Amino acid sequence: MRREPPQRFADYGPLVFPAAMLVIFFVIPFATMIAVSFFERQQGGFYEPAFVFDNYGRFLSLFFGKVLGFSLFLAMAVAAACVTIGVPFTYLLSRSSRAAQIRWLVALLSILSLSEVMIGFAWSTLLSRTAGITNLFALLGLMEAPQALTPSFGAVMTAMTYQALPYTVLILYPALVRLDPTLTEAARTLGASPFKAFFNVVVPALRNTILATLIMVFIFALGSYLLPQLLGRPQHWTLSVLITDQAIYQSNMPFAAAMAVFLVLVSLSLVGLAVYAGRQKEAA
Amino acid sequence: MSGLILSNVTKQFGTFKAVNDVSLSVPDGTFVCLLGPSGCGKTTLMRMIAGLDLPTTGSVALGGEDITQIPTHKRNLGMVFQSLALFPHLTVGENIAYALRIRGVDKADQKKRVDELLGMIHLSGFADRSVNKLSGGQRQRVAIARALAISPKLFLLDEPLSALDAKLREAMQVELRQLQQRLGITTIVVTHDQREAMTMADTVVVMNGGEIRQAAAPVDIYRRPADSFVADFIGSTNLIPFRADGRGQASIFGSAVDGFSLVGAKAGTISVRPEDVQIVTAEGSSVTGTVTFIRDLGGTVETFIEAGGQQIVAVSSPRTRPNVSIGQTVGLRFDPETSVVLAQ
Numbered sequence A: 001m002r003r004e005p006p007q008r009f010a011d012y013g014p015l016v017f018p019a020a021m022l023v024i025f026f027v028i029p030f031a032t033m034i035a036v037s038f039f040e041r042q043q044g045g046f047y048e049p050a051f052v053f054d055n056y057g058r059f060l061s062l063f064f065g066k067v068l069g070f071s072l073f074l075a076m077a078v079a080a081a082c083v084t085i086g087v088p089f090t091y092l093l094s095r096s097s098r099a100a101q102i103r104w105l106v107a108l109l110s111i112l113s114l115s116e117v118m119i120g121f122a123w124s125t126l127l128s129r130t131a132g133i134t135n136l137f138a139l140l141g142l143m144e145a146p147q148a149l150t151p152s153f154g155a156v157m158t159a160m161t162y163q164a165l166p167y168t169v170l171i172l173y174p175a176l177v178r179l180d181p182t183l184t185e186a187a188r189t190l191g192a193s194p195f196k197a198f199f200n201v202v203v204p205a206l207r208n209t210i211l212a213t214l215i216m217v218f219i220f221a222l223g224s225y226l227l228p229q230l231l232g233r234p235q236h237w238t239l240s241v242l243i244t245d246q247a248i249y250q251s252n253m254p255f256a257a258a259m260a261v262f263l264v265l266v267s268l269s270l271v272g273l274a275v276y277a278g279r280q281k282e283a284a
Numbered sequence B: 001m002s003g004l005i006l007s008n009v010t011k012q013f014g015t016f017k018a019v020n021d022v023s024l025s026v027p028d029g030t031f032v033c034l035l036g037p038s039g040c041g042k043t044t045l046m047r048m049i050a051g052l053d054l055p056t057t058g059s060v061a062l063g064g065e066d067i068t069q070i071p072t073h074k075r076n077l078g079m080v081f082q083s084l085a086l087f088p089h090l091t092v093g094e095n096i097a098y099a100l101r102i103r104g105v106d107k108a109d110q111k112k113r114v115d116e117l118l119g120m121i122h123l124s125g126f127a128d129r130s131v132n133k134l135s136g137g138q139r140q141r142v143a144i145a146r147a148l149a150i151s152p153k154l155f156l157l158d159e160p161l162s163a164l165d166a167k168l169r170e171a172m173q174v175e176l177r178q179l180q181q182r183l184g185i186t187t188i189v190v191t192h193d194q195r196e197a198m199t200m201a202d203t204v205v206v207m208n209g210g211e212i213r214q215a216a217a218p219v220d221i222y223r224r225p226a227d228s229f230v231a232d233f234i235g236s237t238n239l240i241p242f243r244a245d246g247r248g249q250a251s252i253f254g255s256a257v258d259g260f261s262l263v264g265a266k267a268g269t270i271s272v273r274p275e276d277v278q279i280v281t282a283e284g285s286s287v288t289g290t291v292t293f294i295r296d297l298g299g300t301v302e303t304f305i306e307a308g309g310q311q312i313v314a315v316s317s318p319r320t321r322p323n324v325s326i327g328q329t330v331g332l333r334f335d336p337e338t339s340v341v342l343a344q
Helices: A009-036 A054-058 A062-094 A098-112 A116-126 A133-139 A153-178 A182-189 A194-205 A207-222 A226-231 A239-249 A253-283 B042-050 B092-102 B107-120 B136-148 B166-183 B194-200 B218-223 B228-233
Strands: B004-013 B016-026 B031-035 B057-062 B078-080 B154-158 B186-191 B203-208 B211-216 B238-244 B250-252 B255-257 B267-272 B277-280 B287-296 B301-307 B310-316 B329-334 B340-342
Touching (some): A009 A253, A054 A253, A062 A098, A062 A153, A062 A194, A062 A207, A116 A153, B004 B042, B031 B166, B042 B154, B092 B136, B107 B136, B136 B166, B194 B218, B203 B228, B211 B228, B228 B238, B228 B340, B277 B310
Parallel strands (some): B031 B186
Antiparallel strands (some): B004 B016, B203 B211, B238 B250, B238 B267, B277 B329, B287 B301
16 A cells, blocks of 8 residues: 655546546536526516625525524434434444344435435325324324324424434444444443443544534435425425525526525535534544 | 352353353452453353343342342452453543442542552543553453452453563462452453463362363362363373272383272373373383483473373473483383372
C-alpha cells in the first residue's frame, strides 16, 4: 500500500471518472438550480435569464415560514423517533444469534426495495376506516367502531418512520456489533442494572454514531414529499411538497428553485451546527 | 460457613458441557488462580461466580448465602475483564467512581475514595485524564481500582495481564499479589499462564475439559501433580510409562528398576522433572539411551536422550553438566523420591 500523497497529475487518474460523474450529475444541476432561482418568471410560459431576488423575497412570509418550520420539525421528529426505536432494537439485534440477525436484516433490507408510493398507499389502506386496522380493534372490542386514522400528523409520522427505520438500523448496526460486549458486563459487575448499563454505557459510547444517524435520517426525511401528501392534511405538507407544486403544477421554476436552494442552505447549516455542537462536547 | 463455595456447578451449552460438576471452596482472604488451556471452562466458571452466566445445575454461595439466582449487579463484587472494559466516554476518575455513583454515594465521598484509590495504584493526579490516553499498564491499574472502589468481598480477574508485555506483566503480578495481601480480599484470577499462577496464588486450580484436575498450593502442584495432565501442564516433565509385575517390582522400557513400590499396580506413568533426571554411565544401568542433542542455554544445559523410543530431557546447571556428547550411550536413573507415580 502506498501512503504518500499523489505526486504527478497522472496519479489522479482513478479520480477522473467519479469526479466527472459528480460534476455532470450533481454540480451542474445544482448550479443550474441556483442560477434559475435568480431568473425571472414569464407569465404563462417559462422563465428568462435575469438577476433578481424576487423569488427569495417572496417566501419571506408567514406562510412559507410556517411551512419551513413544520418541515424541519417533522424531519427532526422522524429522526428522533427512528433513533429512539432503532438504538434499542439494533442493540438487541446485535446481541442475538447469527441466524436471527440475518433474518431481521433481510426483512429490513426488503423494506428498502419498496417505493415511497407503495409505502404511502399501503399505510393509507392500513389506517383507513373501511379496510384498516381499526376494524380489527373493533372486532376485538378495543374500539366501538372502526375509524379513519388518516389523514393526520400521526399517519405521516408513522409512514415516514417506517420508511427511514431500515436506514437507521443499517447505520447503527456495524457500530453496535463492534461495541465491546464486556462494557455492559463491566457496568453490571459494578452495580448497574442491565437497563441502567444500557443508558450509562451503550448510549454514551455510541454518541457520535447516534448523532450521525440523526443527521442522516433528518436529511432523508426533509426530502420526503409524497407521504405528507398521501397521508397528511394540507397543514402537514412540507416545503418539499410546495416545491413540487410550484415546479410541476404552477410552472414557476424560479420560485421552486429558490425554495430548494433555501432548504438546502437551512439544512446544511443545521447539520453544521449539530456537528459543531458534537465536537464542542467531545472536547470538553 | 464463609468464603466462596461452589457446589456441583455444571454449565451446559447445547450438548457441550463447558463446566462439569465442579465443586470448590475458597476461604476468605485467599488468592486462587484458575489455570488451564483455552476452552477448559475456567472463564465460564468465573462468569458463573460473577453471575454473568447462570449455572445449568449446582449452586454458588458467598459468605454463607446462596447467590446462584442473584443478578450480577446485586452481588457487590469487583471484576476486571480481559479487555479491561474501561468506559471510553468517562475520565479516569469517573471510571473509578462509577460503582459509587450507581450506589448514590455523595460527590465529596466519591472524590475522596477516588483520590485514595488513585494513590493506591500510583496514579495520583490522573483523575481528569481521558482513559484513552493512558498506557497499557496504567489502564490495567485503573481497571483494578474501578473494581475495588466499593471494597468488594470478592475480587475477580479474567486474564487481567494478558494484554501487557512480558516485563510489565511480571511486575504487575507481584504488585497484584502485594495489593491482595494488603487488602486481604478474596481474589480469583483466571489465567492460562502457569508462571502467573505460581507467582500469585495461594491455591492453584488446574482445569481441563470443564473439570478440576487438581487444586493445591503451587509447590504441591509442581512437586506432587495429581495426574499426567497436571504434570505436563505445569512446567515441563518427562512422562515415562512403566509396568509392574504385581509384587511391587517395576520395569521401565523392559528393564527392571528398583526403589519404586508399586504393589497392586500393573501399568502407569511416572513423571520425572527434567532437573531430576540423572545421567550416569551406561555400564551397570538398567535403563540406557542415546544422546541426540545438547542445548546449552548458558544458565542451564538441556540434554535430550532417546530411550525406549521416547525422548527424555534432563536439565542440569553448567557446573554439574554431564560429560557426554551426541551419539553416546548413557544410563538414566530416576530417583523414586523425586518421581511421581501417576494413576492410569
